[in-house]
Amino acid sequence: MQFIANGPEIPNALLQAHEEGRVVFFCGAGISYPAGLPDFKGLVEQIYRRIGTVFTERERYAFDREQYDATLNLLEPRLPGDGRLAMRCELAKVLETGLGHKDAYDTHAALLHLACNPEDTLRLVTTNFDRMFHAAAKHTKQKFHAYTAPMLPIPKNSRWNGLVYLHGRLPEKPDETALNRLVVTSGDFGLAYLTERWAVRFVSELFRNYVVCFVGYSINDPVLRYMMDALAADRMLGEVTPQPWALGDCEPGQEHCKTIEWEAKGVTPILYEVPAGSHNHSALHQTLHAWADTYRDGVLGKERIVVS
DSSP, rough: OBSSTTSOOHHHHHHHHTTTEEEEEEOOGGGGGGGGOOOHHHHHHHHHHHHOOOHHHHHHHHHHHHOOOHHHHGGGGGSSSSSHHHHHHHHHHHHHHOSSSTTTTHHHHHHHHTTTTTTBEEEEEEEEOOOOOHHHHHHTTOOOEEETTTTTOOOOOGGOOOOTTTTOOOSSOOOOOHHHHHSSSSSHHHIIIIIHHHHHHHHHHHHHHHHHEEOOOTOOOOHHHHHHHHHHHHHTTOOOOOOOOEEEETTTTHHHHHHHHHTTTTOOEEEEEOOOOOOOHHHHHHHHHHHHHHHHHHHHHHHHHHHH
C-alpha cells in the first residue's frame, strides 16, 4: 500500500503483520531530524566542537571509516578529569535542543500510535537517547511506561507494554549515573553486546518473537551493525526468526544497489526517494504520518486511500 504520492509502497506482508500486532518499530536517529537533532556522525562532530578539541590521527582514522562509537571511545580517556562524564555531558547538551521546533515530534507521535496493537499495548524500541517520545506523548496526552537500559523487559506479549530505550535515555535532571549508562562508545557496546550481554539477549528474543521494522537508520549505521550481528549469530545457531524490514533512503537510480546492500545485511528494504545530493527525508516522515492516520481510522482510512 502506498500512503503518499511517490512515497514508499509498504508491502502487504508487513501491513498484515502490523494489523495483527506482530510488528515492532525499531527507531534510530533519523526520526529526530525534523527537530534538528543530528545523526551519529553529526553528534560526534558537535561533541568535538563543544569540547573545543580536534581529532587525533587515530580518531580521524576511525571517524573517516564511520566508526563513530570507536571515535568517542578514543576521545574519552584523553579528556582532562573524568573524561567519560565530560563527553556525556556535552552529548546531553547537543540532544537537549529541538523541542522548540515546529512539528518537531509529529513523527514520534505517529510511531507511538503505530506501535500500539489492537489491544492498545505499546511495543516500541529506540536506540536514541533524546526524550522526544516523551515530548510527543505529553503533547498528545498519551501515557506509556518507559524501560531504560540496562533494566529491560522480556520481549514477549505477556511481559512487555511500553517504550524501550535500548541504549539508555537522557535524564530530565543532571544525573551522572544515567549518563554513564548510555551506550555510546565502542567500549559501551562491548559491555552491552559481548561481555554483560543484556542488550543482545533483548535483541535476540525480540527478533524471535516479532517482525522488526527499522526506521531512521542509515545502511552503515554502527548501531544497525550490532543488531544484525546478533541476528546472524542466532541464525547460525539454528534459530528461525521472522524477516526484518527497514525503511531506507535511496537516491534516484540507486534502487538496485541499495536493495543489494540491505539484503546483504539480512534486511528487506522498503526504499523511499531522497533527491540526489540532499538530506530531504520528508517522504519517510509523511509516510509514517499517513500510515498512522490510516491505522487510526481503521476501515474508513483504507477506503479513503482506495478512493483517492
